[in-house]
Amino acid sequence: MRPGDAVPPSGPVAVSDEMAAHFRATLLTHADDPESRVCVRCGRSRCDEWRWAYERLVLAGRLGDLPPRGYTPEG
Ligand SMILES: [Zn+2]
Numbered sequence: 791m792r793p794g795d796a797v798p799p800s801g802p803v804a805v806s807d808e809m810a811a812h813f814r815a816t817l818l819t820h821a822d823d824p825e826s827r828v829c830v831r832c833g834r835s836r837c838d839e840w841r842w843a844y845e846r847l848v849l850a851g852r853l854g855d856l857p858p859r860g861y862t863p864e865g
Contacts, residue, residue: 805847816842816843
């Protein structure tokens, strides 16, 4: 590869277990509330924070690690 080439790496983006856990926590924190149907933090459905973490997990091929739908971290 020559200097100046801006070729993105192919394949899944490597994400450490720590980062994957962080993204999953973000997804849960910013998940849509079952009743109001929006993120309780941002007041928006599928808010920017949620989408950002979601995309990172998809790119890393780690989306399958997510807990089942409806799971809540604190009761
Ligand atoms: Zn949010």
